[in-house]
Structures are given as C-alpha cells and as structure tokens.
Amino acid sequence: MRFLLFSLTFTLLLPSANAEGTDPEAYMTAPEMIRRWGFxxxxxxxxTADGYILDLFRIPYGRHSIANSTCHRPVVLFVHGLGTASPEFLLNPxxxxxxxxxxDAGFDVFLINHRGSTYSKRHVILKPWDNKFWQFTVDEMSKYDLPAAIDKVLEITGQKQIYQIGNSQGTLVGFMTMSDHPEYNSKVKAIFQVGPVSTSHYSKGLFQVLFFLYDSLKPVVDFYRIALGSHEVSQGIPLLYRELIKLCLYIPYVGTQICLGTIHLAFGPPAKTINISRVPTYLSHIPSGTSTWNxxxxxxxxxxxKVEHMDHNPxxxxQRYGQATPPPYDYSKITAPIYxxxxxxDWATTGEDIDKYLMKELRKDVASIEVPGYNHLDFVIATDCAERVWNPIVEIMRKQEDGMCGR
Structure with a gap:
C-alpha cells in the first residue's frame, strides 16, 4: 500500500514541463545510477532456500578511495521498504x-532486492507469470531473503558481522528475522531501523482509511485471496491516475496545493526539503513489485x-505452523543492538504506534531517536537527510570501529 500511495503522491508532483530536461537517472538501472556518480x-x-534468485548490489568503497585489502571497511546491508527496491537508497545525489x-564514509555497502521487486523476479523453477511465484509475504522475506543475503555478504567480505539498516517494511523484515531466527542476532553489530514499522494500527490519513476498508471488507478480501491466489501488484501507474494528474498539473497554484495536500494525507505534513527536479527519478524507480498476499x-x-505470521485459514x-491460528513474532528474542x-x-508509522507497541515488545535498552518534522519519505529523499539522519548514524558506527578507513 505504501508504494501505491507513493506513486500517486509523487506523480502528482511531476513538473508540468515535458520530458525534455528530465533527470537522466529516471531511465537508468540501479547499477547505472551508482556508476554515474563515480562509485x-x-x-x-x-x-534463497526456496529457490528465489535475488540481485544483491555492492558498493565496495567510495569515490575518493581505491580498493585496498589492508583497509578495514565495516559492512552495511540496506534493506528496502514495501513496493520499492534498492534504488530507494540511491534516489538522491x-x-x-x-x-x-x-x-564515501568508508563502509562496504550492500543493497538487497527482495523477491518480487524489480531486480528480483527470478526463481530456479517458477516464472513471474506463475501465480505460485507471488505466493509470499514478509514471512518469506524474513525467513529466506534476509538470512540468505546476510550469509552471502559475510561470504563475500570474509567478515563475521555486519551493520543492518532497514527502512519502512525493511525494518519489519529485520524484526521478524531476528525473532524467528535468533541465531542471526550474532551476525549483526547493530540494526538501524529508519522509519520503523511495528503494526501501523495507529497510522493516519490515507493509510488509516485503507486499513479501515480492509476491516470492513474482510470477508470479500478473504474470498479473493482464497479464490484467486496471489499475484503481482502492478508496477504500472493506472492510466486513470495519469489523466487525473495532468489536470492537477496544468492548473497553476491550485494544482500545486492539491499535490502538497495529497502528500500530507498519505505520509504526513509536506516536507520542505524535497528536490522537485528529482521527482521523475523517484517515480521511475518506485513503485517496484510486490505480491497481493504481502x-x-x-x-x-x-x-x-500484533505482528503475527500470515493468517491463511485454519x-x-x-500445516504451516502446527496450530489453527498464526503464531506471533516474539521480539523478546531480538538481542542485537537496535536504534x-x-x-x-510520519503518518505511516506513527509515534503512537512505536510507543504503544514497538517499545513494549522490544527490550528496554533500545535507542529511540526522533527526527523532528520528518514524515515517512523524508528519511531517504529529504535534501537535509544527510545531516539529520545518515551522518549521525555514521558517527554511531564509527565509535564501534577501530582503525577503519577514513574514507
């Protein structure tokens, strides 16, 4: 749902000018975007153990460095959100x-692409046009994708531990993995959960409306899920949206206010630090794919x-869990340091949601850091996110490392 709202809101922000002058990264793949900046x-x-083939991208060092086997570069694994893929962390310069x-700060960076996303639509047997390919949720991402990615990163680098950074749904996947597979807690030095998702029960705006509709139409939803199975939630933006968007864009001032209002309804108060010139790039890489089951x-x-496994039917x-109801994820098993x-x-994952659920489920020594004025999207696209989010994360990591690369 996050990616559908993202698509609509950022499409509404597209400049009324034609494609001339559009950011070239709007037409690039993630590796091409990385190379463009000299990385x-x-x-x-x-x-994965169940046969999905995921693309894992690596940026082994920064622009001002050279490959140096004697230089200590701590490893970081980025885990993306719902309906997005690794470009989520590459959208800004x-x-x-x-x-x-x-x-650039001296870390060895890896980016996972979860099953069903743009860069992970392969399987050793299944094809993307098979419904069975799309029979997955965050349960499978946490059971298969993230553990396989962590193990692969450790194999490639020869290191024993990594730093894990999740955003949005990526935080939920991280919590689930460390709960159901506690042996992976020892493989991470710390987990940074940016825009952390707990239950989203206390979400506001359009998210609140969508969850209300789910509750109201649950019998219909259950019939749909059982009768039709799971399939891809389309990457494309519906034609109707595009036509409505044109009307919005071509009405001076009023159109702009509608656009900003839509962002407010979906993700929280409009950010004052969005680079409008990059919007075509945002839109071209988000949404990515996911499944209806997810x-x-x-x-x-x-x-x-409550964070439970998927409820299929008794x-x-x-057959799956050995009980008629889906078991909850036990966050008390998470022992890795968490920030x-x-x-x-942020209206997608509110402070109330964090206080009433997440902080009660996690152990007491979890670090909670509020970024005033930030909505759900600002953590990855705000022009000031370096100074407000990412540089502080770098400093926390550096304090735990001895003799790492300066750059």
Missing part, C-alpha cells in the same frame, strides 16, 4: 543519498495490532 558497483546473485553517504498480510497486522495454518530513527510527522 564502483558489483552485482551478486543470492539464491551522493551528498544526500544514504548508500552513497555510507560508501499487502494483505500487512493489513492483517495493522488490523490485529487448515493451512495447521529506532523515526519522525513524529
């Missing part, structure tokens, strides 16, 4: 793009105010 990039395959900032699972979590639940970085103006 090295590697592409690795990650094969190096001065404010999270992955670039970490690479969207329904997230709605289930919001509805029940019979299938018995929550969140914004009070």
């Amino acid at each position: 090295p990039v590697e592409i690795h395959d990650v094969i 190096p001065e404010s793009g999270p992955a670039y900032i970490l690479a 969207a329904l699972h997230l709605a289930q979590i919001a509805s029940r105010i 019979l299938e639940n018995m 929550l970085i969140w914004g009070r103006d």
